[in-house]
Amino acid sequence: MKKYLIGAACILGIFSACEKEVAPVDGNYATVTLNGGEKAVTGDLAVNPGDSITFDFTINTQRVMKYVGIQKNPVNQTGFVVRDTLKAQQTSYSALKKIMVDTINGTYLYRIVAHDSVGTYIGSKDITITVNPDFYYYTVRMLRVPDTTAKTNTCYMAATTGEVFSYTTGAANSAKIDFGLMYDTTGTASASTTDDLKFCLYALSAPQGQIPFYDLTSWTKNNTIMKKATSPAFNKLLSGGDLRAAAKTNLASGTSNKITQLASGNLVFFKTASGKTGCLSVNYANGSSPAISSYINVDVKIER
Numbered sequence: 001m002k003k004y005l006i007g008a009a010c011i012l013g014i015f016s017a018c019e020k021e022v023a024p025v026d027g028n029y030a031t032v033t034l035n036g037g038e039k040a041v042t043g044d045l046a047v048n049p050g051d052s053i054t055f056d057f058t059i060n061t062q063r064v065m066k067y068v069g070i071q072k073n074p075v076n077q078t079g080f081v082v083r084d085t086l087k088a089q090q091t092s093y094s095a096l097k098k099i100m101v102d103t104i105n106g107t108y109l110y111r112i113v114a115h116d117s118v119g120t121y122i123g124s125k126d127i128t129i130t131v132n133p134d135f136y137y138y139t140v141r142m143l144r145v146p147d148t149t150a151k152t153n154t155c156y157m158a159a160t161t162g163e164v165f166s167y168t169t170g171a172a173n174s175a176k177i178d179f180g181l182m183y184d185t186t187g188t189a190s191a192s193t194t195d196d197l198k199f200c201l202y203a204l205s206a207p208q209g210q211i212p213f214y215d216l217t218s219w220t221k222n223n224t225i226m227k228k229a230t231s232p233a234f235n236k237l238l239s240g241g242d243l244r245a246a247a248k249t250n251l252a253s254g255t256s257n258k259i260t261q262l263a264s265g266n267l268v269f270f271k272t273a274s275g276k277t278g279c280l281s282v283n284y285a286n287g288s289s290p291a292i293s294s295y296i297n298v299d300v301k302i303e304r
Contacts, residue, residue, distance in 0.1 A: 056095075071110070082097050110128075136300075142154060181295075199285055223273050229246075247270075262296060277302070
């Protein structure tokens with residue numbers, strides 16, 4: 001039994017001596033140094049949509065490299081934003097690359113990466129660039145029909161801050177208010193329904209003959225201009241640039257300081273007295289009278 005154990009140990013020793021150490025396929029054999037400098041990326045960074053960023057870097061490798069590139073959100077070894085082919089295989093390389101970031105907000109991963117002459121990965125460094133939104137997005141804001149007694153229904157909105165106000169709270173905040181909501185009964189006495197104005201969005205600069213019980217004499221009356229439109233779709237407005245472009249097109253003509261017959265699915269593009277453009281989407285309209293329970297549920301996007 002003893003000689004069998006000795007024999008097994010000898011065989012194991014022979015195989016151990018013949019074993020070859022293999023480097024892991026996903027090993028990182030590169031060191032990337034970000035050199036800094038004016039407007040240069042030195043690490044993870046937050047920027048505005050469409051900003052230009054500069055990668056000033058030096059990459060040193062333990063293996064000779066032939067290609068050095070920058071990938072965005074890499075899922076494989078392709079999809080380079082920029083890629084240099086080195087004139088000679090070398091282990092050190094420096095470059096300065098300027099890139100414009102996305103116009104859509106979100107988090108993006110940029111990878112500075114080296115490959116050898118046959119495309120084998122050598123090593124890399126990842127940098128996270130966060131594109132901050134350049135617009136405000138407010139959801140599920142309840143605009144209610146003005147009430148005559150308690151005067152606490154939230155019938156006014158400040159689009160820039162997303163705040164909603166009642167007549168009671170609005171007096172001290174009227175300079176913020178961009179529009180109000182009312183239910184206009186004009187046309188209800190006639191047999192026709194096409195002249196019924198129903199839910200109306202209005203700037204405080206517009207006449208408000210239907211709500212004389214709200215005295216706005218001392219209020220700031222911002223002149224917001226508006227227009228009901230159908231495109232682009234609300235979910236396609238993904239940046240301040242999108243909002244400005246859509247407003248420029250839709251507000252070029254036919255604007256008003258009062259929009260009538262609001263219903264679920266409507267879009268209202270607007271420009272505030274301070275020059276900010278935005279879009280209001282009506283998610284739901286509840287009620288068919290100026291009763292205290294009538295309201296609309298809206299989402300609003302407005303440029304910063």
